[in-house]
Amino acid sequence: MRELTAKEIDAMCSKHLQAFLGDSHPKYAPIDIDKFLREYLDINVCYRKLSSRGEILGLSIFSDMSLKVWKDDKRVEEAFPKKTVIIDESLLEEKQFGRCNYTKAHEAVHGIINGECPSDIVLCYRRGKATTDYERIVDRAASKLLLPDETVRTVFYIFIGANHIVRLNPLYNFKNYERFCDMARYLRVSKKALSIRLLQLGLVEKVDYERPHEFLDIYCEV
Numbered sequence: 001m002r003e004l005t006a007k008e009i010d011a012m013c014s015k016h017l018q019a020f021l022g023d024s025h026p027k028y029a030p031i032d033i034d035k036f037l038r039e040y041l042d043i044n045v046c047y048r049k050l051s052s053r054g055e056i057l058g059l060s061i062f063s064d065m066s067l068k069v070w071k072d073d074k075r076v077e078e079a080f081p082k083k084t085v086i087i088d089e090s091l092l093e094e095k096q097f098g099r100c101n102y103t104k105a106h107e108a109v110h111g112i113i114n115g116e117c118p119s120d121i122v123l124c125y126r127r128g129k130a131t132t133d134y135e136r137i138v139d140r141a142a143s144k145l146l147l148p149d150e151t152v153r154t155v156f157y158i159f160i161g162a163n164h165i166v167r168l169n170p171l172y173n174f175k176n177y178e179r180f181c182d183m184a185r186y187l188r189v190s191k192k193a194l195s196i197r198l199l200q201l202g203l204v205e206k207v208d209y210e211r212p213h214e215f216l217d218i219y220c221e222v
């Protein structure tokens, strides 16, 4: 069986997100990924310690099966019903909200693919970074699921008050950087995930808030 293309997966996700949101969902409202998983995709979400050092962030189960998870520093076998997403419990910490939601969105994409093409099962052990092309495609679709074009454009305008800014850098424009941080908190995503979407949509030209002084170095050289 051939693997689905990025375009096909994007189209599937967008169709399901639209069906979940309906016509009354305000354009500025964040996507409730928990509700999408539980109520729309009918997928149970639970939290366990998945690996000794937290390297596995999430996984999806498509048929009844037993898995080894960690409990009190011991690996124990636990049975899970089909249609379950397990998120590593370390992502329950408040500061991890962005990673947690992104991992749920990633698993939701697997759930959508499994619903549409049950034979296209890929057992996902999501780590911090995608290790295959297929996982990268799922990651990309996950970011669009969590941050749809229209939502990002609308929220950007509300928070920034413009359709476009030149750069995201606290030393270049601290106010815009603060608003960007507020925007990420409001949308319940990480700054990294949001900045990638802002670049993709052409709302920001350059993102260098992680190395803000580079901007000053260039300025001083001129």
Ligand SMILES: [Zn+2]
Pocket: 106, 110, 124, 125, 126, 135, 138
């Ligand atoms: Zn995956």
